Amino acid sequence: MEPDPVTAAGASSSSPPPPPPSDHQIAAMEPDPVAAGASSSSPPPSDHQLAAMKPDPVAVGASSSAPPSPAPATSSPPSSPAPAASPPRKTRDDDGREAVECADPGGDLNPAPPLSPQQATVEDATVGSDVAQEEEAKKEAMAGAGEALRSFMEEFGNQGEDSIILSPRLKEISTPDRPAAIRFLGEKYNNLMERYKKAVVKCSEDCEPRYNGLKKKYTDECAERRRLYNELIELRGNIRVFCRCRPLSSDEVTRGCVSVVEIDPSQETELQFVPNEKERKPYKFDHVFGPEDDQEAVFSETVPVVRSVMDGFNVCIFAYGQTGTGKTFTMEGIPENRGVNYRALEELFRISEKRSASVTYTFSVSILEVYNEKIRDLLDESNDQSKRLDIKQNADGTQEVHGLVEAPVYNIDGVWEKLKFGAQNRSVGSTNANELSSRSHSLVRVTVRSENLVTYQTSRSHMWLVDLAGSERIAKTGVEGDRLKESQFINKSLSALGDVISALASKNSHIPYRNSKLTHLLQSSLGGDCKTLMFVQISPSSMDSGETLSSLNFASRVRSVEHGPARKQVDPAETLKFKQMTEKLRHEEKENAQLNQRLQLMQLKHASRENVFRTLNEKVKDAEQACRNYQQRIRELENELGNVKRASRDSARSSRPPLVPTRQRQPQGRNNSLVPPSGPSRWRLKAATINNKENIPVAMNKPNPVDDPKAVGKARRVSLTPVMRHVLPIQPKRRSSIAILPCVKEHFSVLNEKRGGSGLPRGSVATLGVNLVPGTPLAGRGGPVYATPDGSKFKRFDFGSSSKFTSPPNVGMWNKMVTPQQKLGMAPAGGPANAAKLCFSIQKRVTPPRVRATSGLGISIVDAALRENVAVGIHAKARRVPNTKRRQSIL
Numbered sequence: 001m002e003p004d005p006v007t008a009a010g011a012s013s014s015s016p017p018p019p020p021p022s023d024h025q026i027a028a029m030e031p032d033p034v035a036a037g038a039s040s041s042s043p044p045p046s047d048h049q050l051a052a053m054k055p056d057p058v059a060v061g062a063s064s065s066a067p068p069s070p071a072p073a074t075s076s077p078p079s080s081p082a083p084a085a086s087p088p089r090k091t092r093d094d095d096g097r098e099a100v101e102c103a104d105p106g107g108d109l110n111p112a113p114p115l116s117p118q119q120a121t122v123e124d125a126t127v128g129s130d131v132a133q134e135e136e137a138k139k140e141a142m143a144g145a146g147e148a149l150r151s152f153m154e155e156f157g158n159q160g161e162d163s164i165i166l167s168p169r170l171k172e173i174s175t176p177d178r179p180a181a182i183r184f185l186g187e188k189y190n191n192l193m194e195r196y197k198k199a200v201v202k203c204s205e206d207c208e209p210r211y212n213g214l215k216k217k218y219t220d221e222c223a224e225r226r227r228l229y230n231e232l233i234e235l236r237g238n239i240r241v242f243c244r245c246r247p248l249s250s251d252e253v254t255r256g257c258v259s260v261v262e263i264d265p266s267q268e269t270e271l272q273f274v275p276n277e278k279e280r281k282p283y284k285f286d287h288v289f290g291p292e293d294d295q296e297a298v299f300s301e302t303v304p305v306v307r308s309v310m311d312g313f314n315v316c317i318f319a320y321g322q323t324g325t326g327k328t329f330t331m332e333g334i335p336e337n338r339g340v341n342y343r344a345l346e347e348l349f350r351i352s353e354k355r356s357a358s359v360t361y362t363f364s365v366s367i368l369e370v371y372n373e374k375i376r377d378l379l380d381e382s383n384d385q386s387k388r389l390d391i392k393q394n395a396d397g398t399q400e401v402h403g404l405v406e407a408p409v410y411n412i413d414g415v416w417e418k419l420k421f422g423a424q425n426r427s428v429g430s431t432n433a434n435e436l437s438s439r440s441h442s443l444v445r446v447t448v449r450s451e452n453l454v455t456y457q458t459s460r461s462h463m464w465l466v467d468l469a470g471s472e473r474i475a476k477t478g479v480e481g482d483r484l485k486e487s488q489f490i491n492k493s494l495s496a497l498g499d500v501i502s503a504l505a506s507k508n509s510h511i512p513y514r515n516s517k518l519t520h521l522l523q524s525s526l527g528g529d530c531k532t533l534m535f536v537q538i539s540p541s542s543m544d545s546g547e548t549l550s551s552l553n554f555a556s557r558v559r560s561v562e563h564g565p566a567r568k569q570v571d572p573a574e575t576l577k578f579k580q581m582t583e584k585l586r587h588e589e590k591e592n593a594q595l596n597q598r599l600q601l602m603q604l605k606h607a608s609r610e611n612v613f614r615t616l617n618e619k620v621k622d623a624e625q626a627c628r629n630y631q632q633r634i635r636e637l638e639n640e641l642g643n644v645k646r647a648s649r650d651s652a653r654s655s656r657p658p659l660v661p662t663r664q665r666q667p668q669g670r671n672n673s674l675v676p677p678s679g680p681s682r683w684r685l686k687a688a689t690i691n692n693k694e695n696i697p698v699a700m701n702k703p704n705p706v707d708d709p710k711a712v713g714k715a716r717r718v719s720l721t722p723v724m725r726h727v728l729p730i731q732p733k734r735r736s737s738i739a740i741l742p743c744v745k746e747h748f749s750v751l752n753e754k755r756g757g758s759g760l761p762r763g764s765v766a767t768l769g770v771n772l773v774p775g776t777p778l779a780g781r782g783g784p785v786y787a788t789p790d791g792s793k794f795k796r797f798d799f800g801s802s803s804k805f806t807s808p809p810n811v812g813m814w815n816k817m818v819t820p821q822q823k824l825g826m827a828p829a830g831g832p833a834n835a836a837k838l839c840f841s842i843q844k845r846v847t848p849p850r851v852r853a854t855s856g857l858g859i860s861i862v863d864a865a866l867r868e869n870v871a872v873g874i875h876a877k878a879r880r881v882p883n884t885k886r887r888q889s890i891l
């Protein structure tokens, strides 16, 4: 249908015009005015249609994209007034939408514009037989025809896209221009479709969140409704028992029977059994219906249980009672007064209709009977008596009769047909008690399958509607032959039902479901996986008081059965899916358990390690405490030692040894050598130069920032005091300097006798083999260097004013140093409060001398401890604490 672009584009050029389309072609090419104009009401065209209508870009560009230029005045006379000049009329369609009518549909009001001179010429030329004239006329006609197309495009191009273009208006355009007009319309249509599609997409995008919200709300609401409803039913009991008493029949009235059942209409759940004037026994049931209660009243109480099947729960409704008490009347009813079966299915269809927007339900019906302990399919049209139906257990534990006809039903009429068909096939017979006595148990099974259109959940549930055969006294009913056999089977199966109920009521571990076909079929309905409703039918007649009493007792037993919560039934396919999911979950749980086990092992390991860590921590704490105790003890011992020394010093003060005579003093310059002089009474050590001593502190050679730099530099050469000592006994320590002199010959102390003469600052200490810490109180003090060996035979130096020497160190200096005690946290930083108790240590490397030195008295000092003591100097509060170890404290 798409016109040739070349020919279409060249319609106004010199090439010959294409043959005009036939009317049939035009009709086919014409877009539907409704589709072109009313965008919303028309369905979108198929892709095929769109492709067919798609205009050729070249042709469209040539004809419609460029504004139609007015025809040259010379070639074409002014055309007839364009229809666009007439204002478009607004009309309303059936839906109330506005439509712009641009042309008169019939064309009567606006007659066709008069033909232009060119067109008239063409007509004349066509009429004529001259071919040349004809061609010329055609050319002229082409020029004139373009004008109509232009006016058409102007008219509809300016109008809104919802305007309606009617076919007669299109026919006004001359035939050669029609393809271009159609292309124009096609383009317009395409634009419209584009807009329409965009609007649809936008609308769906806008609506999606709202839809999702509503969907979730709906799902939640449904779930909540189901939960509440189910809760309500369960609160009422999953096995409910209704008692229905039929009216006295005319026959019974004739016989003068009286009612033994009293029902108070205000007491809906109670009845009194009054077999005689003396006896009165109350019975309670979930509801009691009297003779005046009709089918509707009965069903109104039944309907909540019926509705449960639509929510996916299994339901079982059965009627039990003596023969002729109205079981069939209650379940099936009569055509003019239908019973529970019909009404229940009617309700199911009603609910299905109501929920059709969100849930799709399908129903199917099976009807069977248990006759003489055989299952018969009542919907089997072949009515094959030999057909054997057996009960099989499904994988999910439910019972199923394989081969049972399951007839789909789509409406209540269909159901009624099936029920009637089943009832016809049912075994009935006449007894003394009932003209149409049921000789079998009739069971109607309604299968409800549902699919939620919102959540896509599916379910399958059953509703059993059971009309049991009547219990009867064989003697009373007067049956014999086949009827007798039937009665025996009936009584046997009812007895089995009674046993099952008793076992359930007494919560036995074994429930004898398989003792009869009836109980086997109803196993899942009686066993607690469903909602069960039992009608106990009784006769009011005094003639049946025994059977009535028996039925009432049986019903009371049923009522005492405690059902577990009903389970919602799901589709087997869903069950399979859930099983797979359960399997997967179980596998994951197993893995989780393994992981948990590993985690526990790791936690155990962690706990044991923490335990070890805690124990170690405690040990460390104990060790720290012990250390603190030791340190405390050391302090106490030091204090004690200080006291002892102080006491010995005080005692020795009275017998102070004389100073070495002046003549025995060596000149300052000679005391450099530590080599002891030859002679029997003394040995001299030739002191090495200070520079040669490797253990002289570097600080000694450097100017102390506190002291005079010049003086520091001259402190190298100092006199070496000859040390002569008796080995035994050790004299009590006397006032001595605080300098520490090693006892070995190469560690001899060098002292400056004259204060300031040696250039060393006053109070400073020059030692050999002692690392004097710069900045210590001693090092920081000015004045000469004195080294006073301890012992009575040693020279006592004159310190001038001893008060200066014994004065407490400068606090500022103390602040700069950190004592070992402070390092250990035993003393506060910044120096002790009591300067007299201050102590500081000078770390000294003490090499136990193995040199055998001979004193001046000819006594060899071989004991390292003694040699150590020799080097100890004591002065006032500053005292060298004898110590065999490296660390030596000066108090």
Ligand SMILES: Nc1ncnc2c1ncn2[C@@H]1O[C@H](COP(=O)(O)OP(=O)(O)OP(=O)(O)O)[C@@H](O)[C@H]1O
Pocket (backbone or CB within 6 Å): 245, 246, 247, 291, 321, 322, 323, 324, 325, 326, 327, 328, 329, 330, 434, 436, 437, 438, 439, 468, 469, 470, 471, 537
């Ligand atoms: N509530 C009732 N109101 C009026 N008539 C009733 C009522 N119940 C039963 N009937 C009548 O009693 C008669 C016997 O009822 P029905 O056949 O339903 O008893 P049944 O229990 O089914 O007996 P069977 O066990 O022998 O089948 C019927 O004619 C029935 O119409």
